[in-house]
Amino acid sequence: MAYKIVASQCSVCGACEFECPNVAISMKRDMYVIDAVKCTQCEGHFDTPQCVSVCPMPDTCVPV
Amino acid sequence: MANFVSLDNLLTPTSADAMRETPKTSGCSSSTSCGSSAGAGDLPPEVWNRIKDHPCYSEEAHHYFARMHVAVAPACNIQCHYCNRKYDCSNESRPGVVSEKLTPEQAMRKVITVANEVPQLSVLGIAGPGDACYDWKKTKETFSLVAKQIPDIKLCISTNGLALPDRVDELVDMNVDHVTITINMVDPAIGAKIYPWIFYKNKRYTGLEASQILHERQMQGLEMLTARGILTKINSVMIPGINDEHLKVVNAEVKKRGAFLHNIMPLISDPAHGTHFGLTGQRGPKHSELKALQDACAGGANLMRHCRQCRADAVGLLGEDRGQEFTMDQLPEEIAYDPSKRHAYREVVARERNDHVAAKQDATLTLGSADSDASILVAIATKGGGRINQHFGHAKEFQVYEASSAGVAFIGHRKVDDAYCQGGFGEDATLDSVIRTLDGIDIVLCSKIGDCPKDQLESAGIRVSDEWAYEYIESAISTHYTREYGALPQARRA
Numbered sequence: 001m002a003y004k005i006v007a008s009q010c011s012v013c014g015a016c017e018f019e020c021p022n023v024a025i026s027m028k029r030d031m032y033v034i035d036a037v038k039c040t041q042c043e044g045h046f047d048t049p050q051c052v053s054v055c056p057m058p059d060t061c062v063p064v
Numbered sequence: 065m066a067n068f069v070s071l072d073n074l075l076t077p078t079s080a081d082a083m084r085e086t087p088k089t090s091g092c093s094s095s096t097s098c099g100s101s102a103g104a105g106d107l108p109p110e111v112w113n114r115i116k117d118h119p120c121y122s123e124e125a126h127h128y129f130a131r132m133h134v135a136v137a138p139a140c141n142i143q144c145h146y147c148n149r150k151y152d153c154s155n156e157s158r159p160g161v162v163s164e165k166l167t168p169e170q171a172m173r174k175v176i177t178v179a180n181e182v183p184q185l186s187v188l189g190i191a192g193p194g195d196a197c198y199d200w201k202k203t204k205e206t207f208s209l210v211a212k213q214i215p216d217i218k219l220c221i222s223t224n225g226l227a228l229p230d231r232v233d234e235l236v237d238m239n240v241d242h243v244t245i246t247i248n249m250v251d252p253a254i255g256a257k258i259y260p261w262i263f264y265k266n267k268r269y270t271g272l273e274a275s276q277i278l279h280e281r282q283m284q285g286l287e288m289l290t291a292r293g294i295l296t297k298i299n300s301v302m303i304p305g306i307n308d309e310h311l312k313v314v315n316a317e318v319k320k321r322g323a324f325l326h327n328i329m330p331l332i333s334d335p336a337h338g339t340h341f342g343l344t345g346q347r348g349p350k351h352s353e354l355k356a357l358q359d360a361c362a363g364g365a366n367l368m369r370h371c372r373q374c375r376a377d378a379v380g381l382l383g384e385d386r387g388q389e390f391t392m393d394q395l396p397e398e399i400a401y402d403p404s405k406r407h408a409y410r411e412v413v414a415r416e417r418n419d420h421v422a423a424k425q426d427a428t429l430t431l432g433s434a435d436s437d438a439s440i441l442v443a444i445a446t447k448g449g450g451r452i453n454q455h456f457g458h459a460k461e462f463q464v465y466e467a468s469s470a471g472v473a474f475i476g477h478r479k480v481d482d483a484y485c486q487g488g489f490g491e492d493a494t495l496d497s498v499i500r501t502l503d504g505i506d507i508v509l510c511s512k513i514g515d516c517p518k519d520q521l522e523s524a525g526i527r528v529s530d531e532w533a534y535e536y537i538e539s540a541i542s543t544h545y546t547r548e549y550g551a552l553p554q555a556r557r558a
Contacts, residue, residue: 011150012165013194015139018201019266046266053268056143057150 002039016051130184134171135162140194145340168205183409191222228285290322319365327368427542436549439468445510456513
C-alpha cells in the first residue's frame with residue numbers, strides 16, 4: 001500500500017517533499033505527487049507516515 | 065512612480081516652502097510602518113548603526129526605508145489557529161498571505177529588480193508564508209544568492225522558533241543581523257488554545273505537550289540569539305480572552321532574555337479568511353484595547369508600534385505595498401544590479417535626516433514650554449520622509465501621534481479600509497468609514513483636503529488642517545499644540 005495526495009486540498013507548501021524518507025514525493029505540473037512504487041508508508045523509518053504528520057491540510061495525504 | 069518620497073522629489077528642494085511651490089500629483093499611495101521609537105540619542109551608537117536603516121526595527125527609519133519579503137519558504141512545522149496558508153488574495157494584507165511562491169533563483173531576480181527601481185530598499189526579509197527556519201534550504205539559498213549580488217542589503221528572517229536553535233550558527237555565518245520570533249505565550253496551557261499541533265523531530269505533537277516543546281525551543285532560540293549579539297524582535301498576536309493579559313508576562317520574559325523589541329499585534333480574524341479563529345468567532349482587539357496593553361507593557365521590552373502586519377511578499381515602505389508591481393510575469397529574465405539609485409537616495413536621506421532630527425528637537429523644546437496638561441491625538445496623512453505630504457483623500461492610513469507638553473510621540477496607525485478617494489472624487493459612504501476610523505482623533509493634518517469632506521469631518525467633531533503641508537510632522541504638531549494651549553512667552557520660538 002502507498003499514500004497519495006488529494007490535489008484539490010493540497011496547499012503546495014512542500015513540507016512533505018523534504019520530510020519523506022524515501023524521496024518518493026516530487027513536484028509534477030505544479031502539484032506534489034507521491035510515487036507509489038517508492039512509498040513505504042514510512043514503515044521501518046517512523047511510527048507514522050511523515051507526509052501525513054506534517055501536512056497542514058486535514059485528510060490530504062491519504063492511503064491509496 | 066507612486067512611492068512616498070520619490071528620489072526626484074528628494075534630489076530637488078528639501079525645504080517645506082520649496083515643496084509647496086512644486087506640489088507633486090503622484091497617484092494614490094500610502095505611508096509607512098514596523099519598530100522602536102528610540103532614535104540616535106537613546107541607543108548606543110553601535111546598536112543605532114545596526115537599526116537606523118531598518119524600517120521594522122526603527123520607527124524613525126520607517127519614514128525613509130523600505131523592506132521586501134520574498135515568499136520562498138512555504139512549508140511550516142506548526143499550525144496556528146490564526147493562520148490559513150491555503151488562502152491567497154492580492155488584496156489582503158496580513159502575515160502568511162502571498163500571491164505566488166518563488167524559487168530562490170526567482171527571488172533573486174525579484175530582489176534585484178526591486179533594488180534597481182525602489183531606492184528606499186534596505187532590507188530583505190523571509191517571512192514564510194511558512195517558516196523560514198523550517199523551510200531552511202530555500203531560505204539559505206535565497207540569502208546566499210542575493211548577498212553575492214547586493215552585499216549591503218540587510219538580511220532578516222521571521223520564525224515561529226521551533227527550528228530556530230538548529231539554525232542559529234548558520235544565521236551568524238550568513239550575517240543575518242535581525243531575527244523575529246513570534247511568541248504568543250510562555251505558558252503551555254495558553255499555548256494549547258493557540259497551537260493545535262507542532263511537527264518536531266519527525267513526530268506530530270498536540271495539546272500541552274506541543275506547546276511545552278514550542279515554548280522551550282522559543283526561549284532557547286532567543287537566548288542563543290542574544291548570546292551571539294543578533295538583534296531579536298518578538299512578535300505577539302494579541303488574542304482577546306486568550307493571551308491578552310498574559311502578554312504582559314511574555315513582555316517581561318522576553319526582555320529578561322535580551323529581546324531588543326516587542327511588537328504586540330492585533331489578531332486579524334475574519335470568517336472569510338478561513339482560519340480557525342475566524343470561523344469560530346474569536347474577535348480581534350479594538351484600537352483602544354491594543355493601545356492599553358502596549359501602554360501597560362511600557363518599561364519592559366521596547367515596544368514597536370508602527371507594524372503594519374505585512375504580507376509574506378510585501379514590497380515597499382511599511383504602509384504601502386508595491387508587491388503587485390513586481391510579480392513574476394513582470395520580471396525580466398536576466399537582470400544586473402545597478403546600485404546607483406540606492407546610493408544616491410542614501411546620501412539624500414543622510415542630509416534630510418539631520419534636518420529632521422533638528423526639527424524634532426525644536427518641537428520637543430517648543431512643547432516643553434507649553435503651559436498645559438492637555439494631551440491630544442493627531443492623525444497625519446503622509447507618504448513618508450517624516451513630512452505631512454499626502455492628500456487627505458489619498459491616505460490609505462493615518463499615522464497617529466500623541467502630543468503633550470512631554471513631546472510628540474508616534475503611537476500607531478489607523479488603516480482606512482478603502483482609500484476614500486479613488487481617482488479624484490469622494491463617496492459619502494466611504495467618508496463615513498474614514499470618520500469612524502478617526503474616532504478619538506482631535507485633528508487631522510494633511511497636504512490638502514476638499515471643502516466638502518472637511519465640513520463633514522468637522523461636523524463629526526474632527527478638525528482638519530492643510531496649513532502645514534510638507535512640513536515635518538513633529539514641527540507642525542508642536543506649533544499647533546502651542547497655538548491651542550499656549551506657550552510661555554520667553555520660550556516661544558520663531
